[in-house]
Amino acid sequence: MGKDFASSLRPALVMTLLFALLLGIAYPLALTGIGQLVFPRQANGSLIADNGKIVGSELLGQGFASDRYFHPRPSAAGKGYDPLASGGSNLGPASQALHDRMVGDIKALKISAPGGNVPLDLVTASASGLDPDITPEAALYQLPRVAKARGIDQERLRVMVMDATAHPLLGFLGEDRVNVLMLNRQLDAESAKPAR
Numbered sequence: 001m002g003k004d005f006a007s008s009l010r011p012a013l014v015m016t017l018l019f020a021l022l023l024g025i026a027y028p029l030a031l032t033g034i035g036q037l038v039f040p041r042q043a044n045g046s047l048i049a050d051n052g053k054i055v056g057s058e059l060l061g062q063g064f065a066s067d068r069y070f071h072p073r074p075s076a077a078g079k080g081y082d083p084l085a086s087g088g089s090n091l092g093p094a095s096q097a098l099h100d101r102m103v104g105d106i107k108a109l110k111i112s113a114p115g116g117n118v119p120l121d122l123v124t125a126s127a128s129g130l131d132p133d134i135t136p137e138a139a140l141y142q143l144p145r146v147a148k149a150r151g152i153d154q155e156r157l158r159v160m161v162m163d164a165t166a167h168p169l170l171g172f173l174g175e176d177r178v179n180v181l182m183l184n185r186q187l188d189a190e191s192a193k194p195a196r
Contacts, residue, residue, distance in 0.1 A: 045057050045059065046058040046059050048181065048182075048185070055181075055185075056181045057132075057181075058132060058179060058181065058182065059132060060081075060083055060130045060132055061073065061075060061081055061126075061129075061130045061131050061132045061133075061180065061181075062081045062132075062180075062181060063075065063080055063081045064180065064184060066149070067112070067145050067146065067148070067149035068146065068149040068150055068187075069146065069184045069187065070134075070139055070142050070146060070178075070180050070183050070184055070187070071122070071142060071180070072131070072132070072134060072180040073121050073122065073124065073125055073126055073131050073134060073138075074101075074105065074122075074123065074124070074125045075125055075129040075130065076088050076089035076125040076129040077128065077129030077130050078129075080129075081129070081130065082129075083130060085129075086128045086129055086130055087127075087128065087129055088125060088126075088127050088128070088129060089125060089129075102123045102124070105118075105122070105123040106118050106123055109122060109123070109141070112142070112144060112145035113141055113142070113143075113144050113145065116141060118141065119134075119135055119137045119138040119141050121134050121135050121138050122134070122138045122141065122142075132179050132180060132181060133166075133177035133178060133179050133180065134177070134178055134180055135175070135176065135177065135178070136161060136162070136165045136176050136177075136178055138178075139161045139164075139165075139178045139180075139183065140158065140161055143157050143158060143161070146187070150187070150191060152190075152191075157187075160183065160186060160187065160190065161178060161183065164178050164179065164182060164183045164186060165177070165178050166178070166179070
């Protein structure tokens with residue numbers, strides 16, 4: 001019994017070590033190397049830089065408070081848009097705290113666009129709290145506020161939102177969405193252009 005156990009133990013340990021090296025070190029290093037070669041920008045977080053300074057990532061939402069910018073979904077990540085504390089609020093539909101926050105958000109949004117129905121994604125946080133996208137309806141809802149703050153024609157802003165709208169992959173994977181950071185960067189670039 002003892003000899004059989006010892007002869008069975010050696011191959012099991014060798015195989016465990018072999019697979020640990022293969023799947024725990026070699027395979028991840030190979031995939032990381034391929035990712036760096038084929039998709040270097042994406043493999044490094046899809047970071048966006050202005051004049052050599054990192055201003056954000058296409059993959060992570062961040063807060064914009066000024067009326068001059070389109071606002072993202074609310075965030076429950078840490079104290080808001082904290083990538084180190086990604087996660088939802090864990091508040092359920094019967095939560096009074098969630099109800100009160102949403103009612104307050106709806107009232108604040110209705111000031112800038114009275115009469116319209118507030119899109120749901122402007123008052124609900126995503127599961128990660130870091131969703132970089134909003135629906136086109138949520139972006140269009142914010143047109144009056146942004147146009148007024150910037151002194152830009154709403155129709156011009158509408159065209160910018162439509163141009164910034166990404167559509168489902170292959171026509172059915174995902175949904176229409178607008179990346180808030182990219183739209184706000186485009187807005188700043190347009191505002192910086194001299195008037196014709």
